Amino acid sequence: MTDDLNEQPESAEGGYRIERAVVSAVHDAIEAMDAAAIDAALDPLHPADIADLLEQISSGERRALLGLWSMGIDGEILSELDENLREEVIGYLPEGVLSEAVREMDSDDVVDLVEDMEDDQQEKILGALEDADRVAVERALSYPEYSAGRLMQRELVVAPEHWTVGETIDFLRREDDLPEQFYHVILVDPGYHPTGYITLGKLLGSPRATKLTSIKEDSFRTIPVTQPEEEVAYAFNQYHLISAPVVDEDERLVGVITIDDAMVVLDEEAEEDILRLAGVSGEERLSDRTLETVRQRLPWLGVNLFTAILASLVISQFEEVLTQIVALAVLMPIVASMGGNAGTQSLTVAVRAIATRDLTGSNMWRVVRRETVAGLLNGLIFAVIMGVVGVVWFGTPMLGAVIAVAMVINLVVAALAGILIPVGLEKLGIDPALASGAFVTTVTDVVGFFAFLGLATLVLV
Amino acid sequence: MTDDLNEQPESAEGGYRIERAVVSAVHDAIEAMDAAAIDAALDPLHPADIADLLEQISSGERRALLGLWSMGIDGEILSELDENLREEVIGYLPEGVLSEAVREMDSDDVVDLVEDMEDDQQEKILGALEDADRVAVERALSYPEYSAGRLMQRELVVAPEHWTVGETIDFLRREDDLPEQFYHVILVDPGYHPTGYITLGKLLGSPRATKLTSIKEDSFRTIPVTQPEEEVAYAFNQYHLISAPVVDEDERLVGVITIDDAMVVLDEEAEEDILRLAGVSGEERLSDRTLETVRQRLPWLGVNLFTAILASLVISQFEEVLTQIVALAVLMPIVASMGGNAGTQSLTVAVRAIATRDLTGSNMWRVVRRETVAGLLNGLIFAVIMGVVGVVWFGTPMLGAVIAVAMVINLVVAALAGILIPVGLEKLGIDPALASGAFVTTVTDVVGFFAFLGLATLVLV
Numbered sequence: 001m002t003d004d005l006n007e008q009p010e011s012a013e014g015g016y017r018i019e020r021a022v023v024s025a026v027h028d029a030i031e032a033m034d035a036a037a038i039d040a041a042l043d044p045l046h047p048a049d050i051a052d053l054l055e056q057i058s059s060g061e062r063r064a065l066l067g068l069w070s071m072g073i074d075g076e077i078l079s080e081l082d083e084n085l086r087e088e089v090i091g092y093l094p095e096g097v098l099s100e101a102v103r104e105m106d107s108d109d110v111v112d113l114v115e116d117m118e119d120d121q122q123e124k125i126l127g128a129l130e131d132a133d134r135v136a137v138e139r140a141l142s143y144p145e146y147s148a149g150r151l152m153q154r155e156l157v158v159a160p161e162h163w164t165v166g167e168t169i170d171f172l173r174r175e176d177d178l179p180e181q182f183y184h185v186i187l188v189d190p191g192y193h194p195t196g197y198i199t200l201g202k203l204l205g206s207p208r209a210t211k212l213t214s215i216k217e218d219s220f221r222t223i224p225v226t227q228p229e230e231e232v233a234y235a236f237n238q239y240h241l242i243s244a245p246v247v248d249e250d251e252r253l254v255g256v257i258t259i260d261d262a263m264v265v266l267d268e269e270a271e272e273d274i275l276r277l278a279g280v281s282g283e284e285r286l287s288d289r290t291l292e293t294v295r296q297r298l299p300w301l302g303v304n305l306f307t308a309i310l311a312s313l314v315i316s317q318f319e320e321v322l323t324q325i326v327a328l329a330v331l332m333p334i335v336a337s338m339g340g341n342a343g344t345q346s347l348t349v350a351v352r353a354i355a356t357r358d359l360t361g362s363n364m365w366r367v368v369r370r371e372t373v374a375g376l377l378n379g380l381i382f383a384v385i386m387g388v389v390g391v392v393w394f395g396t397p398m399l400g401a402v403i404a405v406a407m408v409i410n411l412v413v414a415a416l417a418g419i420l421i422p423v424g425l426e427k428l429g430i431d432p433a434l435a436s437g438a439f440v441t442t443v444t445d446v447v448g449f450f451a452f453l454g455l456a457t458l459v460l461v
Numbered sequence: 462m463t464d465d466l467n468e469q470p471e472s473a474e475g476g477y478r479i480e481r482a483v484v485s486a487v488h489d490a491i492e493a494m495d496a497a498a499i500d501a502a503l504d505p506l507h508p509a510d511i512a513d514l515l516e517q518i519s520s521g522e523r524r525a526l527l528g529l530w531s532m533g534i535d536g537e538i539l540s541e542l543d544e545n546l547r548e549e550v551i552g553y554l555p556e557g558v559l560s561e562a563v564r565e566m567d568s569d570d571v572v573d574l575v576e577d578m579e580d581d582q583q584e585k586i587l588g589a590l591e592d593a594d595r596v597a598v599e600r601a602l603s604y605p606e607y608s609a610g611r612l613m614q615r616e617l618v619v620a621p622e623h624w625t626v627g628e629t630i631d632f633l634r635r636e637d638d639l640p641e642q643f644y645h646v647i648l649v650d651p652g653y654h655p656t657g658y659i660t661l662g663k664l665l666g667s668p669r670a671t672k673l674t675s676i677k678e679d680s681f682r683t684i685p686v687t688q689p690e691e692e693v694a695y696a697f698n699q700y701h702l703i704s705a706p707v708v709d710e711d712e713r714l715v716g717v718i719t720i721d722d723a724m725v726v727l728d729e730e731a732e733e734d735i736l737r738l739a740g741v742s743g744e745e746r747l748s749d750r751t752l753e754t755v756r757q758r759l760p761w762l763g764v765n766l767f768t769a770i771l772a773s774l775v776i777s778q779f780e781e782v783l784t785q786i787v788a789l790a791v792l793m794p795i796v797a798s799m800g801g802n803a804g805t806q807s808l809t810v811a812v813r814a815i816a817t818r819d820l821t822g823s824n825m826w827r828v829v830r831r832e833t834v835a836g837l838l839n840g841l842i843f844a845v846i847m848g849v850v851g852v853v854w855f856g857t858p859m860l861g862a863v864i865a866v867a868m869v870i871n872l873v874v875a876a877l878a879g880i881l882i883p884v885g886l887e888k889l890g891i892d893p894a895l896a897s898g899a900f901v902t903t904v905t906d907v908v909g910f911f912a913f914l915g916l917a918t919l920v921l922v
Contacts, residue, residue, distance in 0.1 A: 016695055016818065023823045046680065048699045056824040157662075169630075172665045181703070182662045183644060200661035201618075201643045204633045219507065234477055237728060238509045240721045242642070260701045263724050267698060270731035271813060277735065278809030279802060286810065286819045286828060293835040294842075297806050301839055304802045305846065308795040316791045322783075329790035330777045333906070334769040336794065341740055341765045345758050348739035349747065352732060357477065358747045362484045363517040367747060374754040378762055385766065445794070 018049050018056075026053065030061050035068040042072060051080035054089065055287040066092035073097060075105035078113060082285050084292075086113065087121070099128035106180070107133060108153040108261065111140040115150065148232050149225040151265065152246040152255030155179035158186045159212060161195060166208030168198075183243045186253065187212060194245040194253045196220050222247045225254055229265045234357065236262035273355060276433040277348060279304070303438045311336070311445035318453035321461055327394045328456050331403055335452045338382060339410035339444030346371050346418025347436045354426050355433070368419055375415025379408035398459055406452035410444060417443040479510050479517075487514065491522050496529040503533060512541035515550065516748040527553035534558060536566035539574060543746050545753075547574065548582070560589035567641070568594060569614040569722065572601045576611065609693050610686040612726065613707040613716030616640035619647045620673060622656055627669030629659075644703045647714065648673060655706040655714045657681050683708045686715055690726045695818065697723035734816060737894040738809060740765070764899045772797070772906035779914035782922055788855045789917050792864055796913045799843060800871035800905030807832050807879020808897045815887050816894070829880055836876025840869035859920055867913035871905060878904040 022041055029037035042050055054062055054077075062085075066073070070093050078101055081089060090098060102110060102125050110129065114122045114137070126134050136154045143149025156179065159168050168185060172178065184197040196216035206215050221239065223232055223246045235241060236259055246255040272282030279300030288296065315322070315332070322329050350367075353359035359367060383404035390400035421439045422432035483502055490498035503511055515523055515538075523546075527534070531554050539562055542550060551559060563571060563586050571590065575583045575598070587595050597615045604610025617640065620629050629646060633639065645658040657677035667676050682700065684693055684707045696702060697720055707716040733743030740761030749757065776783070776793070783790050811828075814820035820828060844865035851861035882900045883893035 016692060016699065017821060020822060023821075027823075046700055048701075052819065055819065056821060058827055169665055172662075173668060175666065178662060178666045181660065183703070199642065200665060201633075201639060203665065204630055204661060205636065205639045207634060231477060237724055238477060239507055240509075242644075242721065259720050259724065260703065263698055263720065263727065266724065266728060267731070270728070270735070271817075274731070274735050274738065274813055275809060277739065278805050280806045280809055284810060286814045286824070288831075290831045290834045290838070293831060294838045297803070297835065297839060298842065300806070301799060301802060301843060304799060305795070305843060308798040309850065311798075312791050312795055315794070319787045319791065322790050323787050326780045326784050329783050329793075330773050330780065332790075333776070333794055333797065333910075334766070334773055337769040337772075337906075338762060338765060341762060342758070344739050345741045345761065348736060348741055349745060352735055353747045356732075358513065358516065360478060360484075360517060361481060362488075363747070366519055370749075370751045370754060373751045374758065377751070377755045378758060381759065382762060382766060389770065445798075449794075 018045070018053055023053065023056070026057070026065070027061070030057075030064045030068070033064070033068060038065060038069045039072060042069070047074065047076035048080045050077050051082075055082055055085060055285075059088070059289070062088070063092065070094055070097055073101060075101040075103075075109065078102075079105060079109040082287055083116060084283070084285050085287055087117065090121070098125070102128050103130065103133075106153050106155065107136045107140065108151060110137050111150055115141060115145065143225055146229045147225065148223050148227045148229060148246050148257060149255070151229050151232060151261055152223075152225070152257045153179070153261075154255045155182075156186060156245075156253075156256040157182050157184075158188045158192075158194075158253065159198075161187045161189060161213055163212050164208065165203055165206045165210040165212065165215070168203060168212060169208070181258065182256075183258065184256075185212070186245050186256070187216060188253055192252045194220075194222055194247065194251075197245070199242075222251070223257060224249075230269050232257060233262045233265040233269060237266055269355070273351065273433040276431065277351060277437060279437060282434075300438070304441075307438060307442040307445065310442060311449055314446050314449045315453065318449075318457060321453060321457045325399075325456065325460060327396070327399060328453060331390065331399075332449055332452050334386065335403065335406045335410055336445045336448035338407060339414040339448040340441045342375060342378065342411045343414035343418045343440040343444045344437070346375070346415050347422055347432075347440050350419045350422045351432045351436060354422060359423070364423065368416070371415040371419050372412060375412045376408065379411030382411070383407040396460075399456075402455045402459055403452060406448065406455055409451045410448040413447045414440070414444045479506070479514055484514065484517070487518070487526070488522070491518075491525045491529070494525070494529060499526060499530045500533060503530070508535065508537035509541045511538050512543075516543055516546060516746075520549070520750070523549070524553065531555055531558050534562060536562040536564075536570065539563075540566060540570040543748055544577060545744070545746050546748055548578065551582070559586070563589050564591065564594075567614050567616065568597045568601065569612060571598050572611055576602060576606065604686055607690045608686065609684050609688045609690060609707050609718060610716070612690050612693060612722055613684075613686070613718045614640070614722075615716045616643075617647060617706075617714075617717040618643050618645075619649045619653075619655075619714065620659075622648045622650060622674055624673050625669065626664055626667045626671040626673065626676070629664060629673060630669070642719065643717075644719065645717075646673070647706050647717070648677060649714055653713045655681075655683055655708065655712075658704075658706065660703075683712070684718060685710075691730050693718060694723045694726040694730060698727055730816070734812065734894040737892065738812060738898060740898060743895075761899070765902075768899060768903040768906065771903060772910055775907050775910045776914065779910075779918060782914060782918045786860075786917065786921060788857070788860060789914060792851065792860075793910055793913050795847065796864060796867045796871055797906045797909035799868060800875040800909045801902045803836060803839060803872045804875035804879045804901040804905045805898065807836070807876050808883055808893075808901050811880045811883045812893045812897060815883060820884070825884065829877070832876040832880050833873060836873045837869065840872030843872070844868045857921075860917075863916045863920055864913060867909065867916055870912045871909040874908045875901070875905045 025041040073093055114125050140150055184199055186194050187196045189195050198212055198216050202215045221244055223244050225246050225248050243256050243258045245253050246257055248254045275282050281296040284296045386407055387400040387404035390403045391397050417440045422436040425432045425435055486502040534554055575586050601611055645660055647655050648657045650656050659673055659677050663676045682705055684705050686707050686709050704717050704719045706714050707718055709715045736743050736745060742757040745757045847868055848861035848865035851864045852858050878901045883897040886893045886896055
């Protein structure tokens with residue numbers, strides 16, 4: 001009976017999680033130092049899942065596993081591994097395994113693997129490559145970090161413009177060394193400038209005598225080799241590209257970027273924005289050790305401490321009125337907190353709209369107006385509610401009026417700050433996701449406390 | 462001279478933004494009611510960019526533009542348009558234009574277009590389709606919302622397992638109605654169950670006599686038609702799929718999902734998480750009107766007001782000590798604010814790790830331990846800093862000690878709440894991105910004020 005229960009697939013957990021049974025089998029095999037059992041558990045898994053599993057076990061288990069199973073690590077697993085674990089894992093691999101793993105990787109994956117390494121480790125890996133591949137990787141590394149040149153692969157399929165479908169298919173059949181994955185044949189002129197491309201579906205569906213030029217796609221975009229990868233990912237998503245040729249400054253074809261690589265970048269960019277908006281470094285990973293986590297979180301907490309002290313300095317200007325009316329101390333965090341939340345809403349919408357190119361010079365003032373009016377309306381709604389709460393709770397109508405007016409002021413300021421600060425940072429070349437939060441909450445804290453306590457001093461004392 | 466300046470491409474602005482010149486040309490053309498000028502400005506643009514432009518102009522301009530240029534709207538532009546604008550835009554289109562636009566769309570795009578519409582408008586659009594397409598769309602609509610069945614397209618290319626490369630190519634050349642884009646030929650058995658797939662590159666690179674079964678891909682995954690689209694997007698990203706066959710409950714082939722659709726879903730899911738984490742409805746769009754914006758933001762601000770009042774109730778328990786020592790009122794927001802920020806950091810990391818399947822049962826307790834220790838260490842660091850600030854500012858060593866201890870307590874609680882709350886919500890089937898923030902800040906506010914003011918009462922009075 002129990003056996004039956006254990007054998008049930010854990011599909012209820014939701015698809016694509018590594019099955020618990022596999023994880024326990026690996027744990028057990030590590031404890032028993034049983035290399036064959038590890039192999040049996042990991043062999044059926046996709047390299048991406050093996051990489052995830054390596055990220056999820058503790059560093060001690062990782063060391064033990066790699067000691068027993070280093071022969072199992074291949075190029076695909078290395079490519080899938082989180083960057084912050086790669087050096088650790090590579091450190092456990094025998095030279096031969098590492099060379100073998102690297103030799104079977106595509107050039108873009110090797111670039112991704114070595115670009116953040118120390119020079120001597122980079123040398124070691126590049127040394128394991130065949131000459132042509134090493135040159136390709138070194139050329140890629142000469143392009144700026146996070147540029148199309150780093151992202152592209154050099155393996156591609158081209159055809160001269162004057163070929164027919166038949167000539168192209170014959171060429172492809174003769175060619176031994178076709179890329180693992182390709183989706184288009186790129187047309188080039190005699191100067192190796194790309195002039196269009198043909199989907200493989202069209203190539204397969206057309207008679208042999210068809211001229212390539214007559215079946216090329218209408219829309220055709222090339223990507224400059226120095227273009228930031230974020231822009232590349234945007235172009236793939238916006239224009240539904242599947243692959244796109246990359247050209248150098250002379251418009252000559254140097255490589256191709258495929259949609260799966262663009263998808264990874266798009267995913268990483270969104271992830272970075274999410275983390276940065278929450279004051280976490282975009283590089284933080286779940287597999288980080290504790291001290292690394294502390295280091296990643298400290299700066300933002302430091303900034304927040306500074307802004308919180310600033311807010312306290314504002315409060316300290318009103319010590320006298322606070323001593324006289326203690327209700328003010330009870331109620332003042334409400335105004336600041338509502339402002340902080342409204343500001344975060346506006347700024348998050350603005351940061352994402354900047355990232356997705358939806359917020360531009362041409363609609364910015366309309367958006368500012370909308371945010372301000374929305375802030376005003378929400379401010380009025382919550383002013384009424386808090387005014388009533390203030391009166392009911394403390395029995396002082398004027399206190400209700402003060403908190404209501406302060407609420408309206410702070411929500412309007414929050415809305416304005418939430419959009420103007422990220423737009424301003426973007427114009428200064430600073431990632432708005434990284435820094436907006438600190439500025440906006442400083443503004444809403446300071447304005448919130450100042451408006452509330454200042455009005456109270458004027459009206460209630 | 463000025464002309465020269467104006468003619469410079471605005472590449473400094475970063476690629477892929479719609480050029481300002483185009484936007485101004487459209488503005489001018491709308492004002493002049495000049496349909497030909499609108500056509501001249503918009504015709505060179507990609508449908509996705511035209512859709513963006515429609516989103517960026519005001520609703521008045523949109524009405525004017527569509528009055529003049531309704532013939533220009535095609536199926537691609539409609540597909541690219543934000544959902545919340547589609548009904549508005551469709552409302553301006555003459556019947557003939559709409560039918561024509563819908564007829565040229567892929568079945569998955571029609572599904573996406575009509576799935577959120579009122580019944581009568583849906584009827585009208587489905588009525589414009591040819592019979593076979595209408596049946597396909599209606600079948601898709603019978604699958605759950607946000608499932609693979611809604612995402613897939615029914616246009617696909619299959620081949621019986623026993624065919625050779627030559628037979629397949631001959632079939633493709635004969636077939637008039639190939640899908641616009643396809644990347645694989647799916648192998649099916651006589652029962653129409655998919656058994657593998659061939660990349661078009663392999664098909665093109667292999668001799669005519671080659672058996673299809675000998676060049677099929679090693680890894681092959683089918684997607685159940687009821688699988689949530691979020692899981693589908695995860696699978697594409699994790700396993701670098703380009704297209705994947707979709708099967709019904711009898712494992713029969715019913716459609717295919719391609720990576721570009723998965724990329725859109727992945728992008729939308731990340732966007733939704735970002736917005737929800739900031740207390741903004743995942744559906745909010747920049748093109749929303751003001752009242753819609755107010756409506757989208759109100760609920761979260763309401764929740765925040767409630768939690769802020771809760772925190773104020775805690776403060777009100779300590780009115781006496783606040784009256785005696787006004788410095789407490791000055792300093793107390795610092796403890797709450799630091800806790801709120803540390804909690805947001807933890808929870809954001811946890812929410813994303815849940816979304817990306819990095820946080821699982823097998824590493825959860827290690828992550829909880831790491832977060833707690835990291836919270837403790839950060840707490841100690843800021844306790845020392847704030848202890849010193851407290852002493853220097855107010856000259857009372859015990860006040861410095863109270864704020865230091867409260868800081869440590871609140872940062873540890875923040876770290877724990879930041880991970881346990883999203884994990885708990887996930888287990889209850891609630892999207893952790895949606896609700897965690899409110900719970901975590903409530904905990905850190907209440908604990909922050911209670912620890913600080915409580916300790917002060919014990920020690921200082």
